[in-house]
Amino acid sequence: MPRNLALAASAIPSRLIGSYHVSTISRANPILRRLCLGLWLGLVLLTARADSLDDWAGVYLLALRAENVTAPLGARNTAIFTLAVADAVNAITHQWRPFLFTTNLPGPVDIEAAVAGASYRTGIALFPSRRAEFDSLWNRSRTNLPATPARDAGFQLGFASADALLEARTADGSNTQVPYIPSDKPGAWRRTSPFFRLPDLPHWGSVKPFALTNAAQFRPPGPPALNSDRYVSDYNLTKGVGAKTSASRTPDQTQAALFWSDFTGTVTPPGHWTQITLALAQSNHLALADKARLLALVHIALADAGIACWDAKYTYNFWRPATATVRVDDGNPNTEPDPTWESLLPAPSFPEYVSGHSTFTGAGAEVLRRWFGRDDLTFTVTSDTVPGVTRSYSSLSAVATEIGMSRIWGGIHFHSADADGQDLGRKIGDWVYERSLRPMDHARSGKPSYWKWASLLVFLGLLYGATRRSLSPSR
16 A cells, blocks of 8 residues: 555544444455445545645755755745645635635646646746756656646646746845945854855845745844853853864764754755655645645745844844854953864854744744644654654654754854744744635635545445444344
């Protein structure tokens, strides 16, 4: 049995199929067995229908890796992709208020074809150098879907949705460069060893948000003053546990720092949250339409998290631990410098406050928490940085806490930047969830639709009746 069908089947306890054990049914007459098997497979397909959205998301993740895309740009591009898909799907299902695109459909439209059309069109526009991979999946989609007017209408619907999103984001500020003026004042960011790279994306705080009113809407309060007790605490914590040769960092903490490093050449922090969202959608058996909406909500929040975070970074322009530990001019007698200090991870080439990974994490986790109505969601995730290693979590708060600490264990952030970044992300996640892609009155997010429960009840009733008739003594 395919994995998604097996997952769905395992999610339905045996006690739900009546008073008789499955082995009892298997001893019944062949007609009953065939009836039960047909109804069972129908229910499994109903609750965990395979779709191509995972495949298209996988190609996008490959593109993020291959193109060395920065996290904010990757979040923007993936938001465009997922929103194009969501609007195309919603034009068929009418389950939520569209983000941008809507149309009147003259006839039947294949929803899988609409997903393929929207995904392909945005993919070749956003990642033109990866066209071969997108063409390959596009050709498979065209081959696998029956050549019908509904399929062709779905392709055209997807194209139209994608074109609307791409056009709307053409002048969003993502290509507008601004100069960066460095400073040598105590506390100011400067280029760090070993690469001494130019600052990344100093203009990103001016990019048009997807849902926020402006990038500074939830701007955090700023890093602690260099003469404050909080700064001393932050400084000493990172200096001790984040050093390349730290004796206080455990092997598991070292692995976590590497696991969540998510630098360029990987799926980056937003891509990691794409993987987590897909894993939770699979384990919770979300239908295609629900998955499309959830992915879009998560990625609206991730895209706006990148914009708001970069607004804070270049507003406060705070230095990295790699700079702070070797300086002797912070004016605080309680922060002992160490000219030989090096961080476990190389410092990214942009200001420290707030943490981008923590902001993305706060946003993604909050949308998922709101969607499923709970924090104790279990999942396992992999990492591009340490292939073959998996880490498992029993709650969203557990992974959020670990990701925040991983930046300190890696020596590239102070605790205030992680705590304030996650708080910023949570506020963005809440804002997005409350205001974007709101469900219509007849739709409920995060939970199976009413028709699924009705189908389950019908199935159980038929099965119970058929089983009683089969097992009743002859008269």
